[in-house]
Amino acid sequence: MSDKKRFLDKDFTRRQFLKLSGKSLVGVTMSSAMLSTLGVTAAALAEDKVKVWAFPQGLLVVNADRCVGCQRCEINCTLTNDGCCSSYISRVKVTRNLYSSRNGKGLYTENNWTYFPDTCRQCEDPACGNACPMGAIYADQSGIRRVDTEKCVGCGACTAACPWHMPTVNPVTRKSSKCVMCGACVEGCPSGALSIIPWDKVSAAAQAV
């Protein structure tokens, strides 16, 4: 069976999505059942408007068209992980895409209505971890990359090395932090721009292929 055919096969669902995590889905063929389960269109896939990330709880789908810019993802992230409310140190990032972001999108650009949340890709070969001079970024037993705050010296090498600059050094604690896949951002997203599709639902959709 070719790789393309095996994609979304029940047994391979999670493994395949892990491989695709954070990468372009352009060229991937999905059944209508899978598209419906993920809440996306074939056109959105073809135009690279949808990203998926494999979380322990399921598949995280980011749909930019649904993002309404409320920043509740950042709020719930920091309330949960930092005990405060902040945008800058949030592990999921939408504010930096709201104004006049680096890619010419945002409220103060010609592409006013294009803004969306970004989050850690949980890379297989993590630039952040590779760049850390203290070896402070490690994978836990679930494969989630975390920052060991005992080791972190807040040098910012991880931020600089990450192609999306996702890890952020907290200016107060001088410690880096990054997404630990807790799911608070998804739970609190009021527009469904962020959603987690549980693995059993993804598998069920794959079975319907």
Place this chain on the structure above:
Amino acid sequence: MSVKNGINGWAGSILRVNLTTGTITTEDTLPKYKPYIGGMGLGYKVIWDEVPLDSDPLGPQAKAVFAVGPLTASGVPCSGRMNISFLSCWSKGYSIVDAHMGGHFAHAFKYAGYDAMIVEGQSDKPVYIKIDDDKVTIEDASHVWGKGTFETNAVLSKENGDTFDVTSIGQAGENLVPMSCMVTSFGNSGGGGVGAVLGSKKLKAIVCRGTGAVKIARPMEVRLLSNYMIKDLVGGNNNHTVPTIPQSWSEYSATASNRWQGGPGVTWDKAPNGPIDMGEQPSGQINVAALRCNKGVFDFGAIAEKYTVKQGGCSSCPVRCYTEYEMDPLADYDLPTHVSNTCMPIIKMLEWYPDHVDPATGEKVKSTHDFVDEKDAKMILGGAGSRAADDYGVWCNYGNLYEDFNMAYSTGVLKDVITKGGTDMTEWDSIPWELMETGDPRWLVEVYRRIAMKEGTFSDLGLGTYKLYEKWGMDDAGKNVAGKNFYDFVNGKNFNIGHNGYPRHHGPESCWQSGTIYSLMYNRDCMIHHLINFVSSGAPYDAIIKPVLEGFFGEGCVDKPKAYTPINENKIKLTKWAFNGKQWHDSATLCNWMYPMTIATSKKRNYVGDLDLDAKYMSAVVGEDYTRESLEFDSERISQLLRVMTAVSFKLNLGSDNLRRDHDQPSDWVFDKDPDFKPFEEGTVKLDREDFAKALDMWYDAMGWDKETGIPTRETLEKFDLGDCADKLAELGLIK
């Protein structure tokens, strides 16, 4: 970076920027301002302490206080608003007013570590203030002076970097036009004439980046309370709790079309990757909350779906009330197609297109036409007009700007004044009336340009109702060609609530005596949504609204639409809750369009809201015990301060020693409309003069104000530790 200071809720610091000297300092927020909460309360205390109330609102003594509160950026939903306090340059008495600005700026400001910024003095050249956490500088703004807000915000955002938010004034503010605002995000604005106040200081803009955080005493409790609110309590915009379109989970659909328009088959047609269907949005689900409002459909009907890309709004708010459009038909007129706004600045642009007289037939002819689809003119012109008004930074005085034009045009006053009684046609003939008469959207750009650039007599409209009526003789039936007092006459477009220059904001037409009283309590439109929210919630009156409200405030506290009853104590109780509650929201800061949570979406709650929620949030954020009563007490302190400042301004600027007579009297139309009905008959919303006089007596009693003058007594003020206010009133002979 606020977490450094160890204070929960508040950032702990106030920034003071003097534009005359260029001095920038900081001071502690607490303890001086804690009794005033933040936002509006903090702003009023600063103005009371520091600005003589007979100062020229556009002079060097005037100050503008930008303030947020302990709940701003705390994670609490709908906490994205900033309050700006200053002296009015346009309404009767020139007393204290506020601008209230949404968007994302308040969060950036709080994260930068500030509860407030006091802007004082005047620069001699155009400047903007750059706040980069604790690095605050005054920067040259000459390159954006003279530019509209959209270009200014784009230029300053790009220059300073992608993590800075911006707010700016347009040409109207620069030219000291009283009807002016400041604009941030896309169409989010603060009005009240703040544009002219900043323009007088040559302050074009503020840019802000905050990399800090707000410290929260019990963060998980805030998250759980927020989830509870979004799941069980909140509905669409204005907390309309029952969907208009029937949904399978919902026991009811709205009794009248409301601001919960999302439902199966309602779409964002212009979403880049194809239409997104709103589907059902059951109570109890967080991830659909933002799909409920769909404000464009409420404003313009189903035609709005065709041009909707998505819905925007403010930081932290799950209810998106700013529809973001791509209105292609505007491209045919070389106008920007991206538009976004909500309510008054976008829904009433047809008022700029009154019927005109066809010179050939002498008949009145409609001035607007369909663009692409039937009845799409209101929306297309709304889009064009809201964008033009925001770009020039013109404020509409809650619609009075359009209504003043419409009434002056239709009654012949406009032509009489501009042509000096028909003797000088120069300006009249320079106005491209054909744009108006043909329903051309460029007419809107032209009217806002004239107003913002102070071009000709036409631009007197930008003075605001009070000064306009005085200048054009519209405040006296004997002084204008129409023979009408425009404050008083019965006309479907006269919404002046009194003779002070501003309209009702949900007053007698929907909220009986209560809305009328609080519409008269400020020095601009009241902006109180406490009552209109449940009135228009879509919930059935007898089954939900009446029992829920009577459960909170007692029998007879509410009236059925168009079936009003005489004043009673429980209506006064309700009015006081709304009046003080609005001060609380603008001080906290929470959005008064959404709070309080009076009616709920949840059937398992019997649709009963949670009026204690605000206090629960405060307790969780600050870590101290707050109750609804304790918050209402602190909020009433701000109400009393508002009243004292109004009394002092009226004395110093008008020589008045009686607010009841000179500030609080409704316009005649409130009592004289619907001549075929008697007050309190079913079918009318007219009020009764004698009953309203009694209502004011009861209101002053409830507020601790003298019944004859409507001015707070010393005893009342001392209860709120406002002894210095009583001393000032005594010094001026306003109290004994």
